Amino acid sequence: MPVSNNTEGRRALITGITGQDGSYLAELLLELGYEVFGVVRRASTERFERIDHLRDRVNLLHADLLDQSSLNRAFAEAAPVEVYNLAAQSFVPTSWSEPVLTAQFTGMGVTRVLEALRQTCPEARFYQASSSEMFGKVQESPQKESTPFYPRSPYGVAKVYGHWITVNYRESYDLYACSGILFNHESPRRGLEFVTRKITHTAARIKLGLASELRLGNLDARRDWGFAGDYVRAMWLMLQSDEPDDYVIATGETHSVRECCEVAFAHLGLDWQDFVKTDDKLLRPAEVEFLMGDYSKAKRQLKWEPEVSFNSLIEMMVDSDLASLTERRR
Numbered sequence: 001m002p003v004s005n006n007t008e009g010r011r012a013l014i015t016g017i018t019g020q021d022g023s024y025l026a027e028l029l030l031e032l033g034y035e036v037f038g039v040v041r042r043a044s045t046e047r048f049e050r051i052d053h054l055r056d057r058v059n060l061l062h063a064d065l066l067d068q069s070s071l072n073r074a075f076a077e078a079a080p081v082e083v084y085n086l087a088a089q090s091f092v093p094t095s096w097s098e099p100v101l102t103a104q105f106t107g108m109g110v111t112r113v114l115e116a117l118r119q120t121c122p123e124a125r126f127y128q129a130s131s132s133e134m135f136g137k138v139q140e141s142p143q144k145e146s147t148p149f150y151p152r153s154p155y156g157v158a159k160v161y162g163h164w165i166t167v168n169y170r171e172s173y174d175l176y177a178c179s180g181i182l183f184n185h186e187s188p189r190r191g192l193e194f195v196t197r198k199i200t201h202t203a204a205r206i207k208l209g210l211a212s213e214l215r216l217g218n219l220d221a222r223r224d225w226g227f228a229g230d231y232v233r234a235m236w237l238m239l240q241s242d243e244p245d246d247y248v249i250a251t252g253e254t255h256s257v258r259e260c261c262e263v264a265f266a267h268l269g270l271d272w273q274d275f276v277k278t279d280d281k282l283l284r285p286a287e288v289e290f291l292m293g294d295y296s297k298a299k300r301q302l303k304w305e306p307e308v309s310f311n312s313l314i315e316m317m318v319d320s321d322l323a324s325l326t327e328r329r330r
């Protein structure tokens with residue numbers, strides 16, 4: 001955990017504060033003494049589970065990435081010195097069923113946020129949540145900041161737009177804008193639809209007799225999976241640097257979906273092959289087969305390194321799912 005004395009009372013604004021990363025980042029910034037503002041959008045039912053424990057310590061402002069004036073108002077009210085743009089339609093399969101909406105949230109939304117910043121708090125430092133999905137059909141391995149992009153989903157295409165508009169605003173308006181190219185990162189707070197959490201949650205349900213099988217798509221896909229708690233520290237470190245820049249954040253290891261199943265089920269004393277079924281309906285129209293990041297620039301310039309290993313991460317998620325499911329049954 002970074003320790004710094006000069007962050008006390010600084011104002012930070014987080015879009016996407018109700019998401020996995022938003023909740024960990026809010027915790028980190030509060031610990032560092034920041035005053036934290038979070039953008040939330042209106043829904044008929046509030047879904048604030050990930051930040052329930054922080055509700056009396058963060059200031060929530062209503063705005064939507066689709067609505068420029070709502071963003072301008074929220075930014076003016078928060079008057080932040082740091083802005084973290086984490087809001088997005090972040091589930092890759094949904095980007096094929098809702099491609100236009102994904103482009104609006106995940107791509108154009110970045111321009112709206114940058115415009116809000118430029119118009120209300122141009123001195124604020126800006127972080128954009130870019131993604132390893134931009135590498136897509138990989139051109140070289142491991143992937144680093146200079147590796148060409150070849151996105152393989154409407155989500156990946158939208159993230160490439162968000163990445164380049166961030167670089168462009170930095171160069172056009174001299175904004176302090178950074179783009180973090182983060183590889184997959186997971187935690188017990190990961191959404192249930194993403195593959196690691198789907199595996200750990202269903203494995204725990206099987207262990208408790210609440211489910212009998214786990215249906216998955218491509219077991220051969222390989223990802224560089226890290227822990228979300230480690231990755232939000234990298235976001236913060238980027239904005240503490242003297243100069244704005246872009247960084248790959250990864251672990252440097254790659255593992256398959258199959259290996260993830262092996263680790264999760266073995267931790268529960270089960271053999272994954274007895275429960276996992278493949279289902280063609282879960283295959284993607286275009287797949288990202290292999291990702292592995294080179295984080296040496298972040299290590300050199302930010303002194304950042306991942307702390308949680310792949311096995312520890314999956315086991316942490318299994319333990320958390322088992323504990324909460326057991327608790328719910330009481």
Ligand code: NDP
Nearest residue numbers: 016018019020021064065086087088090129131182184185
């Ligand atoms: P989540 O899906 O958990 O969270 C997404 C957040 O965006 C939620 O708070 C959601 O709010 C908010 N949001 C979505 N649409 C809008 C909108 N129109 N207006 C305002 N808020 C909106 O994502 P993660 O926390 O996992 O990821 C954070 C960011 O990092 C995302 O941009 C993601 O694309 C990117 N990323 C994630 C990686 C990962 O492995 N986790 C890797 C690389 C990049 P609500 O609760 O209302 O739905």
Ligand code: GDR
Nearest residue numbers: 090092131132133183184193194195196216217218221282
């Ligand atoms: P990803 O994460 O698409 O990499 O995007 P996800 O966990 O959804 O998929 C990882 C890989 O697992 C394969 N897979 C399955 N995936 C899901 N969700 N469900 C299944 O049943 C299943 N079976 C196999 C997928 O085909 C894929 O290859 C995540 C998101 O957080 C993005 O927002 C972020 O930008 C990237 O990580 C980096």
